[in-house]
Amino acid sequence: MKTFICTDHDGHWPVGVASVVKAKDRRRAKKLLDDLLKADGLQTSKTKSYTLEEVKDDSAIILCNGDY
Numbered sequence: 233m234k235t236f237i238c239t240d241h242d243g244h245w246p247v248g249v250a251s252v253v254k255a256k257d258r259r260r261a262k263k264l265l266d267d268l269l270k271a272d273g274l275q276t277s278k279t280k281s282y283t284l285e286e287v288k289d290d291s292a293i294i295l296c297n298g299d300y
Contacts, residue, residue: 250295
């Protein structure tokens, strides 16, 4: 399984968003995130594109530090 993060998908309020997805590949990760966004009443990648970034093993990423 791979880990993907996304910090630019649709959100309810004009503040930062952050999601983590575990999936076998990028295509499956996008499907899982789109399903979750839709269930939460948010736009999916079909209407608002977003970026999925794969997290490599032994790494750390700041998803939101209040500045971006």
